Amino acid sequence: MRQTERTAIVLRYANYRDNDRMLTLFSPTQGRIEALARGCRKPRSPILNASELFALGDFELYQKGAHLTVISAQLIETFYPLRADFDRLSVGTYLLNVAENVIQPGAPAQELFMLLLHTLSRLTFSDQPWRPLVAGFLLHLSACEGFQPRLQHCVHCERRLTESESTWFDHAGGGLVCHDCHTKAHVPVSAAQARWMRTMLQAGSASWVDSPEMIAPFALLRAYVETRLDKPVRAAAMLPRD
Ligand SMILES: [Zn+2]
Missing domain, CATH: 2.40.50.140 (Nucleic acid-binding proteins)
Structure with missing residues (x-):
């Protein structure tokens, strides 16, 4: 006792x-x-x-x-104001569910804990749109959990990717694929989306990047992270639709 x-x-x-x-x-x-x-x-x-x-x-x-x-x-x-906005409440619940999915009893997870608090605070107390917020959460979570996507080189031929070229995403391969290696199974990623992911990872989970030249690939990161989890995210069905 x-x-x-x-x-x-x-x-x-x-x-x-x-x-x-x-x-x-x-x-x-x-x-x-x-x-x-x-x-x-x-x-x-x-x-x-x-x-x-x-x-x-x-x-x-x-x-x-x-x-x-x-x-x-x-x-x-x-985080009381979340309760006044059904969409943001659903998004917040989704964040809790994803975190619950990856943490283990007895295993410290300091970085993920801070990431969750930062994201919930922005969701609750700022008017930032929720999709880039969740995309940032999922990207940093993948880094915390050891499956950060590879964004500098093609995961197939290892060629270094340039800032401006079009790329594709290979979910199973865990990163970007160049024009020569891509197949129909891969998801197109614009230069602006690739730039957003690279910049976010460089900036760290406590910072925030926002610029017209960068676009958060929310659907892509959601699919990438959810397929790596042991079980489905319960609140995923509650996420607001477009
Ligand atoms: Zn390649």
């Missing part, structure tokens, strides 16, 4: 008994944590707000055997 305090964000919950919830938390130092929030659905529960999706806080956890229970929680951020 011991108590620990963990900074974490609520990725998911499952209602349990009359007033309880099983929370799936993402901790930067401990990865995925399942913890029981007892009585959290009672209106006066002190952990009511900390048991909602997107709740970021310092969770005090009590461990007995393999089971963790939330004793108290100090809220840091609730």
Whole structure:
């Protein structure tokens, strides 16, 4: 029996008994944590707000055997304005689902945690369009998880690609393909899209690039990342359509 305090964000919950919830938390130092929030659905529960999706806080956890229970929680951020915009709420839920898909119990994921918080903050508190935001999240996530797409050289013939040439994307090969190597199975990538991906990776996950010469390939990165995940992303069907 011991108590620990963990900074974490609520990725998911499952209602349990009359007033309880099983929370799936993402901790930067401990990865995925399942913890029981007892009585959290009672209106006066002190952990009511900390048991909602997107709740970021310092969770005090009590461990007995393999089971963790939330004793108290100090809220840091609730990303509350997301709830007022159905499209952005769906996008936010998609981000939580993708993060849940890649983190493991006991495995630290500091970089991914910060990436998730940065992206949720922009989604909630800025009016940046959501597609480039999610594209940036997915691109940086692929780098965190070790499958960053290769963008400088053709993944087939290894020729160095120029800034201005048209390229194609090979999902299985994990990167760009030149004009000579591409087949019908590959997805066309414009020079502006390739430039956006290269610039974003160079700039790092905390920065943001925006210029008319660069276009975020949202559909491409979504397909690329989703095919690399172990299971389907549940909220994908909720993403707003064009
Ligand atoms: Zn080639």
